[in-house]
Amino acid sequence: MNHTQLSVNVNKVALVRNTRHLGIPSVTRAAELCLQAGAHGITVHPRPDERHIRAPDVRELAALMQRWPGREYNIEGNPTQNLMDFIREVRPAQATFVPDSEDQFTSDHGWTLGDAAVRGRLRPLVDECRRLGVRVSLFMDPDPALMVWAAEVGADRVELYTEPYAAAWGQPAARQQQLIAYAGAAQAALTNGLGVNAGHDLNRDNLTDFLRAVPGVAEVSIGHALIADALELGYAATVRDYLRCINEADRQP
Ligand SMILES: CC(=O)[C@@H](O)[C@H](O)COP(=O)(O)O
Numbered sequence: 001m002n003h004t005q006l007s008v009n010v011n012k013v014a015l016v017r018n019t020r021h022l023g024i025p026s027v028t029r030a031a032e033l034c035l036q037a038g039a040h041g042i043t044v045h046p047r048p049d050e051r052h053i054r055a056p057d058v059r060e061l062a063a064l065m066q067r068w069p070g071r072e073y074n075i076e077g078n079p080t081q082n083l084m085d086f087i088r089e090v091r092p093a094q095a096t097f098v099p100d101s102e103d104q105f106t107s108d109h110g111w112t113l114g115d116a117a118v119r120g121r122l123r124p125l126v127d128e129c130r131r132l133g134v135r136v137s138l139f140m141d142p143d144p145a146l147m148v149w150a151a152e153v154g155a156d157r158v159e160l161y162t163e164p165y166a167a168a169w170g171q172p173a174a175r176q177q178q179l180i181a182y183a184g185a186a187q188a189a190l191t192n193g194l195g196v197n198a199g200h201d202l203n204r205d206n207l208t209d210f211l212r213a214v215p216g217v218a219e220v221s222i223g224h225a226l227i228a229d230a231l232e233l234g235y236a237a238t239v240r241d242y243l244r245c246i247n248e249a250d251r252q253p
C-alpha cells in the first residue's frame with residue numbers, strides 16, 4: 001500500500017486568473033474542488049513578483065484550509081525573500097524552502113548545502129519555523145551526500161527536485177539511471193532521519209514509475225501538469241454546457 005500524499009499546486013490557476021480583473025478562475029474554488037476530490041493538501045509558491053499567487057490568495061487559502069482539518073497547506077519559496085512573512089502570518093503545516101532568485105522562470109535547482117555559509121543562513125530560519133510549529137522541507141537536487149547537511153540544519157524533510165527525472169522519463173536507459181539516483185538520494189535522506197517529498201514536472205505518465213522506484217516518498221506536490229490535465233479532462237463537459245446555454249435560447253424563458 002502506497003501512502004504518498006498528493007498536494008496540488010494551484011499556482012497556474014492564479015496565473016490564468018491574473019490575466020483579467022474578474023476573479024476567475026478562483027484559486028480558492030480550485031483548491032476546494034481538489035480537496036473535495038481527495039487531494040491531501042494544497043501547495044502555493046507566492047513568488048516576489050506575484051506573477052501567479054498573490055498575498056490575498058495565501059490568506060484566503062489559509063482560511064480555506066482551516067475548514068479542512070487533516071489536509072495540509074504547503075507554502076514554497078525562498079526564506080531570504082518573501083516566504084517567512086507568509087509563514088509567520090498563516091503558519092501552514094509545511095514550509096518548503098526553495099533557493100530561487102527573485103525573477104526565476106521556475107524552480108530549477110536545490111540548496112547547495114555543502115556550503116557552510118548557505119547552511120548558516122538557513123539554520124535560524126528553519127529554527128524559527130519549527131518554533132512556529134511549521135514543518136520545514138528543503139528543495140534539493142538528488143545528491144545523497146547533501147542529505148546529512150539537510151538534517152544538520154534542522155530540516156524535517158527534503159523535497160527532491162524531480163525535473164531531471166521527468167525530462168529523462170521518455171528514454172528507458174536514462175529513466176532507469178535517474179530512478180537509481182533518486183532512490184539513492186531518498187534512502188540517504190531516510191537514513192539521516194529526514195522525510196522525503198518530491199516535485200516538479202511530475203505527471204500522470206511519470207509518477208507511478210517514480211513512486212515504485214523511490215522509497216518512502218511522503219508527499220508529491222504537483223501543479224503544472226495537473227492543472228493542464230484538469231483543463232483537458234474538463235473540456236468535453238464544459239463545451240456541452242455552453243451548447244446547452246445556446247440551445248436554451250431557442251426556448252422561451
Ligand atoms: C518548488 C518547485 O518545484 C516548483 O515547482 C514551483 O512551485 C513551481 O513554480 P512555478 O509554478 O512558478 O513554475
Ligand SMILES: NCC(=O)COP(=O)(O)O
Binds near residue numbers: 076222
Ligand atoms: N514543489 C513542486 C510543485 O509544487 C509543483 O511543481 P510542478 O508540478 O508545477 O512542476
